Amino acid sequence: MTPVPRQTDPPQGDSASAPEPRSAPRSSPRWPLALVTGASSGIGAAFARRLAAAGSDLVIVARRGDRLEALAEELGAAHGVQVETLVADLSDPAQLAGVEARLREGERPVDLLVNNAGAGGHGPYSTLAIDDVEAMVRLNLLAPARLTAAALPVMVARGRGGIVNVSSISGEQPIPFVATYAATKAFLTSLSESLHEELRGSGVAVTAVLPGFTRSEFHDRADMGRSIPRPLWMTCEAVVDAALAAVGRGQAVCVPGFGYRLLVGLSRHAPRGVVRRVAGMVGRRT
Numbered sequence: 001m002t003p004v005p006r007q008t009d010p011p012q013g014d015s016a017s018a019p020e021p022r023s024a025p026r027s028s029p030r031w032p033l034a035l036v037t038g039a040s041s042g043i044g045a046a047f048a049r050r051l052a053a054a055g056s057d058l059v060i061v062a063r064r065g066d067r068l069e070a071l072a073e074e075l076g077a078a079h080g081v082q083v084e085t086l087v088a089d090l091s092d093p094a095q096l097a098g099v100e101a102r103l104r105e106g107e108r109p110v111d112l113l114v115n116n117a118g119a120g121g122h123g124p125y126s127t128l129a130i131d132d133v134e135a136m137v138r139l140n141l142l143a144p145a146r147l148t149a150a151a152l153p154v155m156v157a158r159g160r161g162g163i164v165n166v167s168s169i170s171g172e173q174p175i176p177f178v179a180t181y182a183a184t185k186a187f188l189t190s191l192s193e194s195l196h197e198e199l200r201g202s203g204v205a206v207t208a209v210l211p212g213f214t215r216s217e218f219h220d221r222a223d224m225g226r227s228i229p230r231p232l233w234m235t236c237e238a239v240v241d242a243a244l245a246a247v248g249r250g251q252a253v254c255v256p257g258f259g260y261r262l263l264v265g266l267s268r269h270a271p272r273g274v275v276r277r278v279a280g281m282v283g284r285r286t
């Protein structure tokens, strides 16, 4: 199915009946138009809320159209921004192509692309349905790779733009029982870092964001995370604030939270065999 764009305009008409925008930094938002994938919940919805509050118009993408419509109405009313919704399953090549086409549009170019949609899953690799593995690779790896490829020519031609790829600390090491997810995120971080260097001096920033455990719908959907101690959890807002600050200053990699920065630093310097064993223990627990 081809995704159908729908425009949610800011309130029109008689100023007496039009709701007042509650925050109004509409003059010159850092990112005039941002496209956020996976905006129907969790980190993506938090990106949409933060960007709208800063005055950005939005294109929001996910499968659950009802959630997108509700968010579009909420943000249009609260901030006076324009929010376009695109309903698309990004693991489906035809639906993904609709979002790529939107990014190639030169008429209303996207200033910031947030590749956030993603899903997890776990289990011994030998027992997994290969179609589920492929769907995860399509969503977590191919979709951001293709959307980035669609967005970049327009951004490079304009000499400005930003791309945030929501990767994960899971991509920093192999994780037994979460093998596909960890591999897709390793790809995404590596792709982002390479592009960051390729685009140096172009005016386009590519930033990989590597969250740790973050409260969202992610772990319920993947049936994971119940044994994770409470202090390890971050909020979506904290992740998004760190990510937007990082892409704003052209940072290549952003690990939100001091504890997770320490963890990533340790895992990069520890012997690979030790890291694998520890990751295996964590993989079994989560």
Ligand SMILES: NC(=O)c1ccc[n+]([C@@H]2O[C@H](COP(=O)([O-])OP(=O)(O)OC[C@H]3O[C@@H](n4cnc5c(N)ncnc54)[C@H](OP(=O)(O)O)[C@@H]3O)[C@@H](O)[C@H]2O)c1
Pocket: 037, 038, 039, 040, 041, 042, 043, 044, 061, 062, 063, 064, 065, 067, 088, 089, 090, 091, 116, 117, 118, 119, 120, 139, 166, 167, 168, 169, 210, 211, 212, 213, 214, 215, 216, 217, 218, 219, 221
């Ligand atoms: N939560 C964590 O602890 C954590 C840690 C590290 C990294 N991350 C990454 O953060 C990103 C956001 O996850 P989250 O924590 O916010 O989880 P979430 O609440 O489950 O949100 C995932 C978003 O992705 C969308 N999505 C899932 N499958 C899709 C598909 N096939 N096509 C289009 N959209 C799809 C979902 O919308 P629909 O279901 O409506 O399509 C939803 O909006 C993911 O890339 C995840 O890997 C999360």
